[in-house]
Amino acid sequence: MPVAFVNEMFVLIRDGVEFEVDKIPGASGGTVKAKGKIYLSNIRMVFVADKPTENFTAFDMPLLYVHGEKFNQPIFHCNNISGQVEPVVPDGQHRALYSTHSFKILFKEGGCGTFVPLFFNLINSVRQYNQQFSAAAAAPDPLRAAETPVDEMMRCAYVDPNDPTRIFLQQPSSESQLRRRTYHSQSEQS
Secondary structure, eight states: OOOOOTTOOEEEEEEEEEEEEOOOTTSGGGOEEEEEEEEEESSEEEEEESSOOSSOSEEEEEGGGEEEEEEEOOSSSOOEEEEEEOOOOOTTOOGGGOOOEEEEEEEOSSOOTTHHHHHHHHHHHHHHHHHHHHTTOSSOOGGGGGGSOOHHHHHTOOOOTTOOOEEOSSOOOOOOSSOOOOOOOHHHHO
């Protein structure tokens, strides 16, 4: 379970997904393919591998950094969401040293009728809510997404009986083995 940020609300967890992401240092060919769980919150999406390796345990994607997301329904393969995500650049590092990751979430075990609409509604809601701040800041602040009102969206969520996605009605406990990388808001950096 990922460690929650202040005001972060986990919306759902989806087991039985396969995750692909490129440009991972130390990975064979730079690409990682792993099976695991996706956690979706009002700030980010976190993939946690079922079988962590030396190079890869989890991958954190701030919703404001995701773009080009697309739901794919191929004829001879499983449904998936693909897109790109900008990296979270560590303090003191230059942005040019980090390139955009391409990712794919493959729904290998059952439907995706609950996950997909909630994901797209949440990402659109986060973007709309934070659009007012984008003109003032050079880069979007992922933690500002915590202010996005998601309660109503969760209450009205359609649940597909064939989709193994679990929606959080109550926030999970914060006991976690995952280390949290800090996002810094623009005001904290000054």
